[in-house]
Amino acid sequence: MSDETQQTRSDEPVIEVRDIGKRYGNIIALSDVSTSVRAGAVTCVLGDNGAGKSTFIKILAGAHQHTDGTLLVDGEETTLSSPREALDRGIATVYQDLAVVPLMPVWRNFFLGSEVRKGFGPTSRLDIAAMKRTTKEELAAMGIDLRDADQPIGTLSGGERQCVAIARAVYFGARVLILDEPTAALGVKQSGVVLKYIAKARERGLGVVFITHNPHHAFPVGDRFVILRRGRSIGDFSKTDLSMDDLTSMMAGGAELESLAAELEKTMAGTALAEEMKAKVKQ
Structure with missing residues (x-):
């Protein structure tokens, strides 16, 4: 394969939606949304409450199936029938409430449902040492200096817990990471921590879908911006096409x-x- 062909393929979107929409009977929850998600780029989806952000990410995550338009994954037209199928295609979603058990250690949460075992048959047991080591290594690769993998994840700050969820998704093979309002409940400092790790995920080659209602969080890390209002897209813009003031004005x-x-x-x-x-x- 030539370098030119490799470059062309790497520029193809991992996910592309064309005039995507979702109807519940006569109720239109989402209509005419088009954008793309590429490896090593952040697509920000902005809108106030009721704008259609939740419906949009549930379609990408396989929780809802679209009723209108076209969804393509790796250039192939498809309908994601479940979150499990989305995960199998490399699309991982980190929801705002996070799926963590606060009293469990960080390493247990990191491997929750995907524990590493050693030995065979009825004598097999958890490989705790390997899971602790992997947890620290993966978090370090994301720039997180974990004090102790045994500490309960509930003792971490909100920003740190978000970052553990991001690192977990990366480790388990995500190619596209969907982040549902990760900074909504955080203060200024912790929001900055999460934005730093979003940029880190982009540097590692992931395509990131960043859902937010805050243009001041989206603009520094975003490469593309989709603005939703009342279930419809009012634009899909490259960062070169608009300024921070433009984005804020359109959002408002x-x-x-x-x-x-x-x-x-x-x-x-x-x-x-x-x-x-x-x-x-x-x-």
Whole structure:
């Protein structure tokens, strides 16, 4: 295979959606969304509550099946019938609430459901040493200096727990990592920690889908930006096509904000006039 052919293939999207949509009877939850997810790039999906973000990621994660449009994985048109099938295709989703057991050690959570065993048959047992070693190595590769693999994962900060989930997905073969509002419940410092590890996952060649309502979190790490409003896409942009101010304005609904500002000015002017007239009557 020539270098040119290899380059062409590496530039192909791992996931591509074309006018994707989801209907529940007469109710349209999502409509006409198109974008792509490439290896080594971050696609940010932005929108307020009710914009359609959850429906979109559930389609990519195999939890819901699309009813309109086309979903392609590695260039092949498909419908992901379950989260297990999505995982088998290398698409891992880290949800906001995280699937961790707070009182269990970090290494147990890292391998939860996929434990390493040694020996055969009824005499086999957990290879605890190997799992602890692998956990520390994989977290170190993501830039996380874990103090002790035996500490309960509940003792880690919210940002650190998110990063353990990201490292786990990478270790178990994810090619695309879908992150559901990973910074929503975090403070400024911990949000910065998560954004750093999103960039780290991109450097390791993963395609990342970053779901967020915060343009200030999306813009520093994003390569593409999909903006959803009321179940529809209002644009799919490359980072070269827009500025931080553009992104913030589109997220906020620039025209709607201008209309609201004008309405508030009228209301405040009316209130001031009423107060002035009351003062004159009292005189």
